Amino acid sequence: MRKSNRTGNWFTKCFHAAYYYLDDPPNHPSAPQVDWEVPVEIGGEIRAAVPVNEFAKHVASLHADGDIGFSREYEAIQCESAVDELPCEHSQHPENKRKNRYLNIIAYDHSRVHLHPTPGQKKGLDYINANFIDGYQKARAFVGTQGPLPDTFDCFWRMIWEQRVTIIVMITNLVERGRRKCDMYWPKDGSETYGVIQVKLLEEEVLATYTVRKFQIKHLKLKKKKQINSEKIVYQYHYTNWPDHGTPDHPLPVLNFVKKSSAANPPDSGPIVVHCSAGVGRTGTYIVLDAMLKQIEHKGVVNVFGFLRHIRAQRNFLVQTEEQYIFIHDALVEAIASGETNIRADQIEELKNNIPYLEMQYKNIIQFQTKDIHIASAMKQVNSVKNRGAIFPIEGSRVHLTPKPGEDGSDYINASWLHGFRRLRDFIVTQHPMQNTVKDFWQMVWDHNAQTIVLLSSLDEITFAQFWPDESEPIETHYYRVKFVNKTNKSDYVSRDFVIQSVQDDYELNVRMLHCPSWPEMSNPNSIYDFIVDVHERTSDYRNGPVIVVDRYGGAQACTFCAITSLSMEMEYDDTANIYTYAKLYHNKRPGVWTSSEDIRQIYNILSYMPTDLQLLKRTALRTEFEDITTATPDLYSKICSNGNISSTLNSNTINNTNLTTTTTAPNTNGDTVGIQITNDENEELSVVVGSGNDAKDAQKLDIVG
Template structure:
C-alpha cells in the first residue's frame, strides 16, 4: 500500500505496548534493513523527541528496477506520537497541534496521501484527521464545522473519534489554535516577530504598546490552579516543606520520592517535572532546600538518578538559604546512602562542586556535579551572554543522559523556568531551525503556576534567543536531515466562524471564559524605533492583504480576500 499509493508520510499514534497490552506490531527495522514481502525497508535515521519520534526510511521494490517507472529508492518519514494514551487524550493540546502541523506540512505536494493509524484506527486516528482538516479549513475558508465533517468521515469509516473525551479535546485544541495562532516561528524571523509583538492596539483611544505580547502573556497564564491541583502540597504535614504557597507543584507534575512505610507525606518534595525538546521529563525545577528538606533533596537526586544540578541562588544562611551540599570532610548521611564531597573547582568563571551519592548497601555510587551560578541571569554583563551558562550546562550534561537536569532557584520560579525554557528553545532551534516560545512557556506555567510574573519574563526569553541566534549566525541552514520537515512561515487563520451543527434547540450555554482586555503590566524595555505595519495578526504575522481587525475575544484576525472594506466581528459561541 505504501509503495502503490506513493506515500511519503506515515503518522503513528500508538505505542507498541500500552498498559501491558500489545497494541501494534513493529513494522520497521530496528536497525539496518529488512524485507517485507517484495519491499525492502532500510532505517536511515531516528530522532527521539519529547512527545514524538521521527524515523527516516528508504524503501525499495525488489521487482521494479526501472527508475522511470518509479522503481528507484524512495524516502519515507514516520511521525510517531508517543504521548497519547489509548481511549484518552493528552494533557494539553499544544504539543498535539504542533505535531499535526509539522507532520501534515512534511508531505510533499506531489506525494500520495498521508497514512494515519493508531491501534484500532478509529479513536486517535479520527482525532488527528479532524484536527488536520479543521486547521486547513480555518486557513483556507475562515470557518469550521467539526460535527459535520466528523459525520461525513464516519460514513467512510465507522467509529472515528471514539470517545466523548476525544470529541471535547478536538474543540479545546481548535480553540487554542484560533486564540494563539501558529507560534512556531523560524529562527531567522525572531527579530521581526518581536517587532510584531510591539505593535499597539490601534482600536483603543490610547493605544497600548506591546499589546500582542500582553495578549500572549494572558493566554500563557490563563490556567489558575484549584485546591485539588495542589492537594499533596497543601497537606498539613507538607506545608512546612514549601518556601512559598505561590510556588507549588501541580499534582499531575510533581516529583515523587520513595515513600517511607507509615510516614505520611514522605513522598513529597516541592519540585516539578518539566518537558524539554528531547525528553518528556528532561528537567526538575525546585526551590532552594530548607534546612528540614536537604535530605529530601538528595533523596530526589538518588531516586531519579540526577547527575547535574544547576544552582541559581546564593548561599545565605541568615536569609534562610543554607548550603545544601557537603563541605570537605562533612558527609550527609541517610538511612540508605550518604553524600560525600569530592572536589571543587572553577570552570569558565563558575564554581562547580563534584560530590558522590554512595549506597550503604553495596558499592554503587552516583556522581553528581553542581554548577553554581548565583543571581543568574540578573548579574549578566550583556544579553548576549545569557545562553553561555545554558551552553556550558548542556555540554556538561551530555555525559549524563540517564537522569534529569535539576534546576534550583529560591522558590523554583522564574529564574529556573527561564533556564529550562532557553535550554529547550536552544535545542529546538538547532534541530529544526524554529522556536516555539509560547508553547513551552504555557506548558511550564500549567505545571507550575506563578513562574511567570509579567510579560517582561516572556520578552526576555524572546530577546535572549534573538541575541543567541544573531551571535551564532544561524539564520538559515539546518543541523539535521530532518530539519527541513517544518511547517510554513507563521500563518494566522482568517476570520473564523463556527457553523451551527444541531437542528435541535440547544440548552442555555455556560458563560464563556472572560477574555477581557489584558491588564496593564510593567513596561517592557524599549526597543529601537521601527516602522510597524498598520495591522498584524495575534501571532505577530502581517496579513498579506495588509488588513486586520480586532475581534471580541481580544485576538486579531485577517479578513478573507476581497472583504477588507467590510469587516464584521467574529461570532464564536461559548465553548
C-alpha cells in the first residue's frame, strides 16, 4: 500500500536521518553522475575544495558557534539524499528482506553488487546488501556492506571471491553494549565452509586498536583449469577500538589504521570491502578519510563535502551522523599538521639528528593543554597530598583503585593507563610511591592483576625510599598481604619476586619487580633490549595483567620505556615505527611527561641501534576473546515503550540478534503512517515507523542500529 505524498513528504522533511522501513520502493531513475571536485552552490553558499594550508582555519570556522557550520553542511547533504530517494527494489524483494540486517539500510539498485549465479541456484538470487563506492580518482574502489548475518555468510564469501577482494576492513565489534552488531563470519580456528567457499584462518595478530587476520579461501566448485587458481589469500583488518557510540577520542590511531589497511591492497586486486554493522556510518567515515588523504597527497586540497555528497548517491546514509562528519574534519586537520607519522626503520638513523624535524614534532606532540576538568580528581584537596610533582593523570585514563566505603578520594592514585603495541591497557605509568601511598600502590597491583613491575627510579633514604617488603616484615592490609620471596642480581638491574596473598581466601598473585635505576643509560646498548626481553618473559602462571612502570614522577623515563617496548614490536611486525603517535597519545593521557625535544630524540636514538631478533611478538602474542550473546538487552526496549510521546499497546515482543520488532498502535489524526526518531541517553538513534491506525496489518517496525 503506497502512503500518501503529503505524509511521505512530511516524514522525509522532519525525519530523514532516522532509520525507517519502506513497503514499496519509489520508482526513480539511476543516480545522477556528478563531478564532486567542481564547486557547487547549495543553500546559497558555494562549497568547494579547500587548500591544505587553509583547512585548519576552515574547520575552526565550522566549529564556531556550537558547530553551526558543520550542522548546515551536514543538513544540506542529508536533505539532498532524502530528495533523491533512489530505487532499491531488490532490497525489498520478499526473498531478500531477510538478508538485510536492518530494515531500512538497503542497497541501491544502480550500484549494488551482483553475485554470480551458481549451478542449480534459482534465478534472481544474486542479492547481497552491498554497494560499489568510488574512491579518490578510482571508480568502485570500495564495496560498502553490512556486517554479515548467518544467512548471508555464504553470499559474503562468494562476493569476496568473485570481486577478487584481498582486503576486508571491519569497523565494529561483534557485540557492543550487549547488542549483536555483527556475526562472526570467519572461523575462530582451522577452517569452515560457507556455501561454495572454504575459509581457513592462517594467522591472527592482535594489536592495541586493531587485529589483522590472514585467511586462505578456496572455491570448492571451481572447475580446474591451468589459468585459474582455486585458492587465494585474504586479509581482514578489524578495527576494535571504535567506541560503541560516538567517535574515537583521538584520530591518530584511526588515521594509522586507514593508511595501513588501504596500502595493503595490491594494485591488481579488486575493491576493498568495508563493513561495520549497518555498513553506512563508520564504513562511510573510513571511505571518506581514505579518499581525502589521497586528495591531500595528490592535489593539496580537501573536499569532504563534495566527496560525501557524491558517494551518498551510491549507498544510503554513508557517514551516518553529524558527529562522524565532524570527526572526519578534525582527523584531517591532525593528518595535515602531523604529516606522515609512519617512518621506516631505515629512516630513524637520519631523523634522530634532524633537530628542526624533532622540534616541530615536539611542538605538535605537546599541543594538548589541560583544563581543570581534565585533572579534577588529582586536584581534590584529599588527593593533592598523593602527588609528587606537576604530572597528573587525565580523568579518562587514570587508574582507579577499589574505593573504600565512605572515604572520599580512596579510588585515586597518581597513575595512568597507556597503550602499547598489543593492548590499550598494556602499561600503568606511575610515580615512585610516597610514604602515604605505599599501600595504594600495592592495592593497584592487586586490583589490576599486575604481575610485572618495572622500577626505574634510584633510591635515597628519605624522598624516594624502599616501598616493598623485606624478608622480615611483609606489608599487610585488611585485604591482602605482600611477602618477599627472593632477589636476583643482574648486570644492570635487580630482580625481586613477591607474592600477594588474599586475607579472605586462598587466592594469590606472583609479582616480579625489575629495578633498573640506570635506565636508559645502561652499560651497553644491547643491555637495554636484554632488559626489555626480561620484562616480557612469561611464566606458565602469568595472568596477562598490565606492566606497571615506575619512575620518580611517572614521567619521561617511564614513558620512554613504554614507547621503546611498543615500537620495538612495531618494527618487528612491519619494519615501521610510529614514534610521533605514541609520544603524542602518551602526552594526552599524562601531560607533562615530555619536557623537551631531547626526550623525543632519545627514543629515536635508542631505536636506531635496536637488534632485529628480540622476538617480542612471539613472547607477547594474544588471542582474541569473543563475547557471546544471543539476545538484545531488554532495558533498551523498555526505554522506548515508556516514552511519554508514544501511545503504545504491546502485543508482541520479539528480540533477536538483529532487530527488535513490536506491534503497536500509534495513528496520527489523519490515520496516516507517522515516522518518529528517538535518541536515547546513549546517543543511539532509534526509529519507529507506525502503520495506519485503520489497517491492522500495518505493524510498527522498530529498528535499532546504534
